[in-house]
Amino acid sequence: MNFAEGSRVLFVGEGDFSFVASLSQQGLCAGIHLTATSLQEQQSERARSNVEVLVERGVKVVLGVDATRLHLHPVIRHLRFTHIVFNFPHVGGKMRIDLNRKLLREFFQSAVEVLECGGHVVVTLCGGQAGVPPDPVVRRWDDSWKVVLMASYADLVLRSIQKFSPDSFPGYTATGYRSLEKTFCQDGALMFMFQVCELSPEPLDAEATESVLLCDGCSIKLPAFLHSQLQMDIMSDKSSFAGYLYSWVVGLLSANLTVYCQETLVFRKETQCMSLGKCETVSICKDQRECTIFCHPSYRINEESLQLEPLVILFYSGDTEMLESVLSQSVTLNVRNVSHSFTPVARQLAVRDFTDQMCFSDDQSCAGSVVCCVVSVAALARHCGVEEDEVWALGQSVSLCGDVLTFTQWSLCPVEYIYDLSFWDSIASGGENNALVSGTLNMTIDTIITNMGRGTVKSYRLLSSYSHPVLGRRSHTYRIEYRSWHGALSDQGAKQVHSQIGQQLEKCLGVEVR
Structure with missing residues (x-):
């Protein structure tokens, strides 16, 4: 002491x-x-x-x-x-x-x-x-x-x-x-x-969105809070766990290949292949000699669940034998997550196990094709004992002492709370308007939960939908899990956020919280 x-x-x-x-x-x-x-x-x-x-x-x-x-x-x-x-x-x-x-x-x-x-x-x-x-x-x-x-x-x-x-x-x-x-x-x-460490007392505008320019030249609107997470650029922050994993993958490749680190890419999961195929690096890669790899820190936007996934995108042309050898190499990382244990846990892994692959070529023969590897940093982190919401936590730090990698969050061992939120549609059953939880309205619900949660929502999902046989109305139930890695969140605080989400759903969508 x-x-x-x-x-x-x-x-x-x-x-x-x-x-x-x-x-x-x-x-x-x-x-x-x-x-x-x-x-x-x-x-x-x-x-x-x-x-x-x-x-x-x-x-x-x-x-x-x-x-x-x-x-x-x-x-x-x-x-x-x-x-x-x-x-x-x-x-x-x-x-x-x-x-x-x-x-x-x-x-x-x-x-x-x-x-x-x-x-x-x-x-x-x-x-x-x-x-x-x-x-x-x-x-x-x-x-x-x-x-x-x-x-x-x-x-x-x-x-x-x-x-x-x-x-x-x-x-x-x-x-x-x-x-x-x-x-x-x-x-x-x-x-x-x-x-x-108090949580921010003022939530964002429930329906606030910000435009994000994607690597294919298109743009997409994201909830304001999700946009702020993207602006954090955790992949470029070596003090974050995602940033450390990105640097580690680059180091692993650099031992055997010439690696060029490129700009950050942002694209939609739904158009991943098309977006990456349009990337300027594909053309550049075709003109390079073998054993050269281009590496992009990246973020994939899942529109269906309104989530960001940190990735490492690798572009490579020529004989892939060397690349496959590096990606398939079995490596042991000794990781200590301070919120979980006093001792590190040996995590054996091969980057290949967390990688999807595609190729781009000018003809169907795939001659002179460019190989694109999509490495999931979130999946790598989970394998190392770090959950997805931890990856995005503010104030995290990573330190390497000997062969032990220590990951520390700003707020250790936060408590999790799970509450259900049920509401009636504002529209009587019948016709296409019955689908409140699909399409644009579904995105509005996701936006409200994301913005009002402001980093305290660990996960949420549509639990069930029910049609009342007499009232002719549909009821929907969402299960929301709360946890904060950056500020104090009591059960009372979580219930307050939960209540605010319900109030904004009523205000913005005209639903009736049960």
């Missing part, structure tokens, strides 16, 4: 103050302003001894501080801290999961009131309590304290997870509730660091 010089650190829920005493004794708090607090005003002999030591070292000690009422305390409420630390919070007793969740929630909500802008809240929990995938002690999520969800009620996101080792703090003794001498097991304990 390290703090930058000048930090102002508040420790709450200290039992016998041995943890802060250990930090100060090791010299880990030089140049740092420490405030150590405890709920109990009556202290044990060991606690009194540690308090005397802390006071001598310049640590401010305050007794009778309720960690869930920091913003109301006569002393604490006037201060602002860069870090607030709560080690092993517990209400006491067994089988009190609901009360411990409440404790965490109220602590987080109070802590942000006295937290400096950009500050961090640190909570240490025993193994299995938190309810996050990297936890070495596996429990069902509904049998955990749901620490990420409790933090989200205070607009806090999980920024890092570290293993907690009591041996790193000589003299530290973990005492139970009300400073009882009885200790508790700390095997598998984890330290969680949170930071305030």
Whole structure:
């Protein structure tokens, strides 16, 4: 546990103050302003001894501080801290999961009131309590304290997870509730660091679209939010997972072939072959010598589902034996997704398994043809344990240490929520107008969900349609899954977004939400 010089650190829920005493004794708090607090005003002999030591070292000690009422305390409420630390919070007793969740929630909500802008809240929990995938002690999520969800009620996101080792703090003794001498097991304990990160409060115009120029010269209108994702150009960002995979594929090819990296291509999935066939690179490629490959970072637009898929497009002419050899080469990537595990997972792959191929030629004999390989970066990422919505997450980072590739999101281990949205058509059954969820209107529904979700919608699909035999109306149900990698999203927040989507469907399409 390290703090930058000048930090102002508040420790709450200290039992016998041995943890802060250990930090100060090791010299880990030089140049740092420490405030150590405890709920109990009556202290044990060991606690009194540690308090005397802390006071001598310049640590401010305050007794009778309720960690869930920091913003109301006569002393604490006037201060602002860069870090607030709560080690092993517990209400006491067994089988009190609901009360411990409440404790965490109220602590987080109070802590942000006295937290400096950009500050961090640190909570240490025993193994299995938190309810996050990297936890070495596996429990069902509904049998955990749901620490990420409790933090989200205070607009806090999980920024890092570290293993907690009591041996790193000589003299530290973990005492139970009300400073009882009885200790508790700390095997598998984890330290969680949170930071305030609110979601954008203002959604986009529900029906807003932007024009995108495609590589075949045509244009297409995309939902404004999808257009903003395209503008991010994650394939050119080496700090993103998609950008890293693009660079990795280029490096793999460059070991045996001459590779020229070209401009970004954008095209529709429905006209993929025609669009790529019109690409200027096809003509250029025919005039090149063998073992030369042209590589384009690309995005494919799926109009049916209104999704963007990052790709690597390869153009190659001549004998394809060398290209096939490189693409079929079995490679192992050791990938650690920080939201999933503390240890990397060996992912064996061959680029060929994620590649579709076509060829362009001037005649039917395919003599002098140009081979075009379409490599799915999204499929490569999924194979490496990174889901599609993670690929587009803001604030992600990739680092390579030795042979281990570490992928970190801005917000770790976000909670997923699934809600259904049902509505009646505005038109009575009969005739062609009955098809509300097809054609232009279907695209309008997709646009509204995409724009109003503004990055919190992981996926959605039409679950069912139903015709009422008496009313003569059709009902449609969409299943929408929410998750945010860039800001705090609680169940309440997800329900609010869900409600906004329903309201905009009623406003823009005249439907009736059930």
